Amino acid sequence: MSFLLNPNGQTKFKRTGYHIAKGKSRTMKYFLYFIWLFLTAFMPKQKPLRVIFFGDSITEAGAKPGGYIMRISDALKAKGLSGKYDLIGAGIGGNKVYDLYLRMDDDVLAKNPDIVFIWIGVNDVWHKTLTGTGTDADKFEKFYTAIIQKLKARSTRIILCTPAAIGEKTDCTNQQDGDLNKYAGVIRNLSYRYHCELVDFRKIFQQYSLQNNPENKESGVLTMDRVHLNERGNQLAADKMLEQLLK
């Protein structure tokens, strides 16, 4: 813990100082102060924890004003924790799991993160009909596993996120609901098998929609267009990721 960044610690020290120095001259006070200065000067100043958000267009937008990463940053500031975390967005539109794999050396490992949020999967499912180049479920698992193992090898704290939605209807009638549930299941299993933390956005979004989408709308609840987050979606994502980050 950095003394400079922790006003409580500093205050406490001063009080202790006063207590010790009770009734003594100002000389004693200065003496103690210099000792403190001397000690802190050689204490390693603690670096903020580097957090990388690794994902697709949802994360790319998350790093823009109003995006979920910006909201996490704001919330940390409000809690007086902004100096403790260094947030980095690493989202690229259209990315599938193997895109993350292919660019993880450059975009993640080279930056030596302490914590990595992985939020991927929507395009692996969606591109099956959009371009004919989705990802088979078993390959999805293999590349996801390879990403986890590379991060584990460096003792990075890993937080997996399940894909939230392609359509917000609540009665399992969004075209990709079955497939998206399946891929979310793959990620849940990986989090269990490799002891990774999990933010289960698939469940979070479905529960939110069940309570807040009585008209069974396809979009406009947490997304703008069935996939990309609107203001409420970004806030919900920020809340849940921050909660997990601070656990």
Place this chain on the structure above:
Amino acid sequence: MSFLLNPNGQTKFKRTGYHIAKGKSRTMKYFLYFIWLFLTAFMPKQKPLRVIFFGDSITEAGAKPGGYIMRISDALKAKGLSGKYDLIGAGIGGNKVYDLYLRMDDDVLAKNPDIVFIWIGVNDVWHKTLTGTGTDADKFEKFYTAIIQKLKARSTRIILCTPAAIGEKTDCTNQQDGDLNKYAGVIRNLSYRYHCELVDFRKIFQQYSLQNNPENKESGVLTMDRVHLNERGNQLAADKMLEQLLK
């Protein structure tokens, strides 16, 4: 009901005859017999109702030994109703709704059916990823509507069936669950809008699997291969269609 085809009716008549003719000469017996012959000769002999099962590979298999159409036929025989219905299978593997539309003149209308079961939809969804030639939901509705209207114009009794399954997992993780639910919903709406009868196989199969598939298996409950019916599936289909037919 045709007397000639109903031996019970005939027997009953004879007995009644004997009762009336008790102690009378054979002349009386012959006299009554001729009256009966005379009456039945001018009674319109009732033709069996022609029932066409219009669909895809599930229906094509349904007309083979062990198939659901054969089981309906057997059940009618057991009920002594086999003379009342003339069952015709008109299923072709790989068919989508517009295949039905394209061949309905030859395969349905030309045969003047009294009743038509329409069971289509699996390939309209499945072929989206299998060949890239599935059917858009709005076109599915348009062609289905056109089929209904052509049959309505001839006052045919129409019984719509929703597609049963592409995968039997119970937790909405079969790849096409969302899409299949959507297309089943289109058919439900059409049955409501055009006052057609409905056998909601999508619901029937889902409920059956919820109760009988505790291991969340992908196939082997009512299907052999996620789509095509096994023995239990054919029996369940036969039961539900017969129930609707006799309503």
Place this chain on the structure above:
Amino acid sequence: MSFLLNPNGQTKFKRTGYHIAKGKSRTMKYFLYFIWLFLTAFMPKQKPLRVIFFGDSITEAGAKPGGYIMRISDALKAKGLSGKYDLIGAGIGGNKVYDLYLRMDDDVLAKNPDIVFIWIGVNDVWHKTLTGTGTDADKFEKFYTAIIQKLKARSTRIILCTPAAIGEKTDCTNQQDGDLNKYAGVIRNLSYRYHCELVDFRKIFQQYSLQNNPENKESGVLTMDRVHLNERGNQLAADKMLEQLLK
């Protein structure tokens, strides 16, 4: 032929008149002129030929300023033939062959066209990977045939057009080249079998690109975006369709 619309005919008539009236007084000239006026007054004024352009987004854009239909209209005006033809755009973005079939009663037959250009096929191929809802080649042929037969039944002059391009590379490396060639071949066969006229845009565009696309560019030659026509593309389409129209 309407005299009013055919200045050559008028001139010829006048000359004949002069010939007959040679050396006669102006009275004779006026007399003949009144006879001509009298005759034409009771001649049925010939209605312009109604031409419908039936297609997808390419045709939808064709009816807008700069589009190929507007260019045909301008060319007819320049030739003094604008009164002879009534051009109607009937293109809707995203249409496939069965969309044309489904809306042909309302959008074509109800308007009693004399001539119909059919230009469809790009989406039947393209949507195989774009939405998973392309059209199987055999169904493409069936619906196209049904459209031709409905028009033939009314003795409409039919001009088929093959789909031009999805990508303009000249070495058969555009993703859909093989499939698009196949569907163009289906249309060529139909034009042969049903004695329909043909504007073979597939060949026309490929030949143009071979001569004018030395850099093997994917777009920017006759299209803006691999599919939709730029200025040159609209002009080429207009030229070829007008040439066929006036044959």
Place this chain on the structure above:
Amino acid sequence: MSFLLNPNGQTKFKRTGYHIAKGKSRTMKYFLYFIWLFLTAFMPKQKPLRVIFFGDSITEAGAKPGGYIMRISDALKAKGLSGKYDLIGAGIGGNKVYDLYLRMDDDVLAKNPDIVFIWIGVNDVWHKTLTGTGTDADKFEKFYTAIIQKLKARSTRIILCTPAAIGEKTDCTNQQDGDLNKYAGVIRNLSYRYHCELVDFRKIFQQYSLQNNPENKESGVLTMDRVHLNERGNQLAADKMLEQLLK
């Protein structure tokens, strides 16, 4: 070259021996024999070159009787070269380029090959419509490059093969012709950029079909089913790969 494996060499030596030893005692003969033994004992016995064929179902079938790998083996035997090469099939049905990437450590690198044939690409294109999980062209290139680089790092001799065919029609009307040509082009560029040898099966098969498929058949020329090799196809593949191997 190992003397033990080369009887010609041995024979030659003996003759030389006899020539020198003419009229001498058996002692001299034994003396020379021991010298030969001594010399060969310290000569490194040359191991056969390990050749791995790395690919999909075409290569999986290639390792079976009648397959192209067996035919290469037979041809080497006929040339008296069977001891020089150790042929290993490493083909798995359905494999795409990233399947090769994922299993190359186990199936290729662990076996320390001297030479690797890479023959992949058909499924990367084909699966776009078959399962919706084909490979984007740019990712195809990235994974292919990664495979090349891993092999280059070990100084393995690499021979790239372009995908041969999905359909054998000669007029660019096979559905995937455009896409397959594109992916073959990617491989040609990689062979150029990374100085890898190339067996351009795409060109070889197209040229063969142009000369031997006058009826423009879809299959039956070099393939059984548009993709998998028949007898002639396996022989042609064997001939071309052997030719390249022995260069």
